Amino acid sequence: MYQKTTLSNGLRIIAHPMRNMQSIALGIWINVGGRYESHEFKGISHYLEHLLFKGSKKYSCRKIKESLEGVGGSLNGFTSEELTCYLVKIPARHLDLALNIISDMAVNPLLLQEEIDKERTVILEEIKMYKDLPQSYVHELLDELLWPNQPLGMSIAGTPESVGRINRQDLALYQKHYYTPLNMVVSVCGKFNYRDFRKKVEHIFYGLDGKTRNVFVGVKEEQSSPQLKIFTKDTEQTHLALGFHGLMRDHPLRHALGILHIILGANMSSRLFNEVREKRGLAYEIATLVKRFQDTGAFLVHAGIDNRKTSDAVAVILKELADIKHSLVAIDEFKRAKEFYLGQLMLSLEDTLEHMLWIGESTATLNRTHTLKEIIREVAQLRREDIREAARRIFKNNNLNLALIGPIKDSQDKLYSLLELK
Secondary structure: OOEEEEOOOOOEEEEEEOOOOOEEEEEEEEOOOHHHOOOOOOOHHHHHHHHHOOEEOOOEHHHHHHHHHOOOOEEEEEEOOOOEEEEEEEEHHHHHHHHHHHHHHHHOEOOOHHHHHHHHHHHHHHHHHHHHOHHHHHHHHHHHHHOOOOHHHOOOOOOHHHHHHOOHHHHHHHHHHHOOHHHEEEEEEEOOOHHHHHHHHHHHHOOOOOOOOOOOOOOOOOOOOOEEEEEEOOOOOEEEEEEEEOOOOOOOOHHHHHHHHHHHHOOOOOHHHHHHHHHOOOEEEEEEEEEEOOOOEEEEEEEEEOHHHHHHHHHHHHHHHHHHHHOOOOHHHHHHHHHHHHHHHHHHOOOHHHHHHHHHHHHHHHOOOOOHHHHHHHHHOOOHHHHHHHHHHHOOHHHEEEEEEEOOOOOHHHHHHHOOOO
16 A cells, blocks of 8 residues: 655655565655756756765765664665656664655755866766776667657766766756756655654655746657667677667556566566577577656667677577567466566565665656556456567567677678568
């Protein structure tokens, strides 16, 4: 049973008491991320997230870390395309401490100039690091193909040029404009009293205002033919990311898409793992990934491939995607995938942190939370035809994008000729 309250200023609280736990997981979510940024200030959401850990009006940087870690807690944060989140997992008796600290970080950051200067250097090194990691950088190249010249197609960390131009005034105005109660969710799971917690949240955020909801520019997806991007680099293996525009976050076929992901590449019994790695030895790592956004999504295949067998691997992958478009999955395979889908969800929801992240993200993006019972019922109603329908909607030739990093031996024309789902 989830408990939800919307305060008079628009801030939403979503909570799940778990009485048998000894921990609390707490998150503050803001509806802002890479999609909300202009090209000029790309990376500002991520930059601001870094700086909130450097001190607030009540807590210095050192005090933030020592106070939480000193009682056995852990603190973290992340920036995604649509959200920024600050989170704590801590023994349940220290909930008040955790709430006081991360709320002050979010609402009253110091944004000291010396910290801004130091963190700029850190982020520039982070950008370089990801570019030096082909298994990460290949995803950036794929995003550029999927959403060219759009916020979704740009790195969340920004570019050296954009990060270099962001100043203290930009960060302060950005925080004031986007970090408002109407665009915030506080999520909590674990051992606590909801009434007491709600009163504390009301007290902390009382007086904060903000009458507009954060908005982003919707995507444009006008692709008409397969696309290929090659980044030649002397690596020990070729890194591949194959992607298609997918389904938005709350699409009616969302569970079918989840099952499709499991059948194709979510575990060691998946089709791609079996065909590409086990049978042919073309790759060490191969898997699929689903991205979900409010107005779009993406289905990805990523792999590390033997440099001499790039074309062979691409051909096998595309054959598997084509097969699942045309033929119904076997009954036993369908049943196993559904059991894995629900089993993994059940296991994750036993953990206070994973459960907090689940209900917080759903509330922040959809303003609703699906219960486990609802999902079990919806998955039980899935048919094999739904999996095929999801595959047909996504796996289209004019929706196909391939990014490669490595010492590519094959000609671009040869690789282009492979990009067809027959």
